[in-house]
Amino acid sequence: MYKAPVEEILFTLKHVAGLNDALSSGKLGDLSEDIVDAVISEAGRFATEEIAPLAEVGDKQGATLNDHKVKTPDGWAALYKAWAEGGWGSLSGPEAFGGQALPHMLLVATFEMWNSGAMGFAIGPTLTIGAVEALEAHATDAIKANYLPKMVSGEWMGSMNLTEPNAGSDLGVMKTRAERRPDGTYRLFGQKIFITYGEHDFTDNIVHLVLARLPDAPAGSRGISLFVVPKFLVNDDGSLGPRNDVHVHSLEHKMGIHGSPTCTMIYGDGKFGDEPGAIGWLVGEENKGLACMFTMMNNARLMVGMQGVAIAEAATQKAIAYAKDRLQGRAPGWQGEGMSPIIEHPDVARMLATMKAVTQGARAIAYACAHAVDMADASTGELRQFWLDRANLLTPLAKSIPTDAGVEVSSLGIQVHGGMGFIEETGAARLYRDARIAPIYEGTNGIQAIDLIGRKLPQAGGNHVRAFMGELKDIAADVRASNREGFGNTADKLATSIADLEEATDWMLSAVGEGNMTEALSGATPYQRLFGLVLTGAYLAKGGLADGGDGKDAARIALARFAAENLISETAALKDRVMNGAESLAAARLALA
Secondary structure, three states: OOOOOHHHHHHHHHHHHOHHHHHHHOOOOOOOHHHHHHHHHHHHHHHHHHHHHHHHHHHHHOOEEEOOEEEOOOOHHHHHHHHHHOOHHHOOOOHHHOOOOOOHHHHHHHHHHHHHHOHHHHHHHHHHHHHHHHHHHHOOHHHHHHHHHHHHHOOOEEEEEOOEOOEOOOHHHOOOEEEEOOOOOEEEEEEEEEEEOOOOOOOOOEEEEEEEEOOOOOOHHHHOEEEEEEOEEEOOOOOEEEEOOEEEEEEOOOOOOOOOOEEEEEEOOOOOOOOOOEEEEEEOOOOOHHHHHHHHHHHHHHHHHHHHHHHHHHHHHHHHHHHHHOEOOOOOOOOOOOOOEHHHOHHHHHHHHHHHHHHHHHHHHHHHHHHHHHHHHOOOHHHHHHHHHHHHHHHHHHHHHHHHHHHHHHHHHHHHHHHHHHOHHHOHHHHHHHHOOOOOOOOOHHHHHHHHHHHHOOHHHHHHHHHHHHHHHHHHHHHHHHOOHHHOOHHHHHHHHHHHHHHHHHHHHHHHHOOOHHHHHHOHHHHHHHHHHHHHHHHHHHHHHOOOOOOOHHHHHHHHHHHHHHOHHHHHHHHHHHHHOHHHHHHHHHHHO
16 A cells, blocks of 8 residues: 655655755745645645545546536545645645645645545646646636636636647647637637546536637637636626536546546537537637646646656555565575565566666656746746746656656566566556556657757757756766765766766757757657656765755665666667667658558
8 A cells, every 4th residue: 555755755855856945045935844844744644544545446436427427436526525625725826816825846745645646536636726827827807716716725626628639739720619709708619538527526616728719810829719618607606607518428448547537528519508609718818828728738747747756656665565575486695484575586676776766766856847946936037037947948857757757667566566466456557557648648758858859958048958967967076075985886877977968968959959850859759868867867866965864865875876877877878869860760761661
C-alpha cells in the first residue's frame, strides 16, 4: 500500500527546488516552514489513508454511463466531497474568491500525493485548478463572480474541451462553431472528444471551458475563441437554473485511469433547452481563445508531470516492498539461511536504484519548475522576467521527463515483480496502465520537445539557458569541492554530461537560428532526454550536498553517485544523436514506405 513520502517531499522542496531560499527572502509573504510542514503532512495523511485505499475499486469498476449520467466508482464521490471540504481545492486559489493563495510548490507537492493515491481520481480536480487560473486571468468580472467562488471551493468542477475527432494536436482545424446572440451570449454547436471529467457525479455543476470558431473567424489557430459553458445555467442569485444544451454521448474504454470518465461531449444538438445551442460566454477576446487556454494548458502540463512523479513513486514503493519479501535463489555473499530476498541480487538492486534515482530526479525537476512559477509571481521587473524565462524553459521538461519516468519506472516495477507483476492482483500492472497516458495528453512529449528547442531555448538570445547550465556547473564544482568520498566520480561524470548538454545546446540554437528545422526537429526528443538526464544528475547531487537533518545524507549521496556513474553517461550518445542523427533518420524513411 502506498505511503506518502512526506519527508522526501519536504526535503526536495526545501533543499533542492528552492523553497527554503524563497521563505528566507520573504518572497512568499507570511508563509512559514511550520505551515509548509503542516500542509504537506496532512496531505500525506489524506492521500495515504483516504485516497489510496480506493484506487483498486476505481480501476476495477471504472466510470459508467447510463441515460447521459455518469457514475464514478463506489466511494469516489464521497471521497471528493471530503477532499473539497478539507480545503484542498482552494490551496492555490485567488484569495478574492475564497482561495488560500499558497505557492505552486505546495500545490504540485500535494497533487503528487493525490495522484500516487489514485491518478484517475486526481485528474478531475487538476483540471478545475487550471480552469480557475484561466478564468481569473482572462474572464470578465461578471464571469469571475458567477463561477470562481464555487470552483475555488470545490463545490463546482471545471473541464477543458479542446480535442475533436479530426483536431488533436492541430487545433487550428477544429469545427465546433459559436454563433453570436443579441444579448451578448453565444450558442455553441459541435462535438468534443477525450474530455476528462466532462460529466460525473462529484458536483452539481460542471463549468466547461470550450474552444470554438465564430462564423467570420480567420482560418487556423488565429480564429479560435474560448467560451465558458456551464452544465447548468446560473441564476442571478447564484443558484442553479435550467440545464444547458450540453451532454455526454459516450465514455471511452481506456487502457488505464478507469475511474476517470473520459467523455465524448455534444454541444447544441437540442437535447436540452428551449432551442438548440449550448449557451456560452466569451472568455477574453474573440479569436484569441488559444492564448487564453494556454494559461490552463501550461498549468496542466506541470500537473501532468506530477502524475509521472506520482506513479513512479508508487511503483518504486511497491517494488521495493516486494523485493524485500520475495525469496528466490541465493545472492552473492548472502549469509542468511535458505534463499535470499531478491533485493540482494545485483540486477534487482540495479533496477530498484534506477527507479529511485529516476523518481527523485523527476520530482526535483517538477518542483523546480513550480518554484520558478512562484518566484515569477512574487517578483517584478527584470527579476520577474528572469523567473518567467526559467519557468518557460522548465515547463516542457517538467511535463516530459517525469511522465517518461512514470512509464519507465512502472515498467521496471513490473519486471521486479517478475511473473506476479503481469498478474493484475499485485497492482503493479495498474500503475503501468495508468502511467501510459501521461506522455500523450496535454501535448505529447514529442510536442514538448518541439516547444523546448523552438521556443524555449532561444529565449533571451539563448542566454537564459546558457546561464542555467552555468548554475548546473556550479553544482558539479560544489560536489568536487566537498571532498566527500561517498560521491565517488560524481563530479567528473556530472561535469562531462553538462559539457555534452552545452555542446548539444549550442548546436541546437544554431540549427534553429539558421532555419534548419528538419535537422533540429530530428534531434529534439533526444535533446530533451539529454537535458533531463543532466538535471536528474545535478539535482540528485544538490540533494546530496544538503544537510537534510534527517539522517539520510549518506543515502542521498549514494543515490547521486549511482545516477552519475550508471545513468547520466548516456548523454554522450544522446549528444551524438542530436547532432548527427538527422541524415540517417531521413534515409530510414525508405524503410517506412
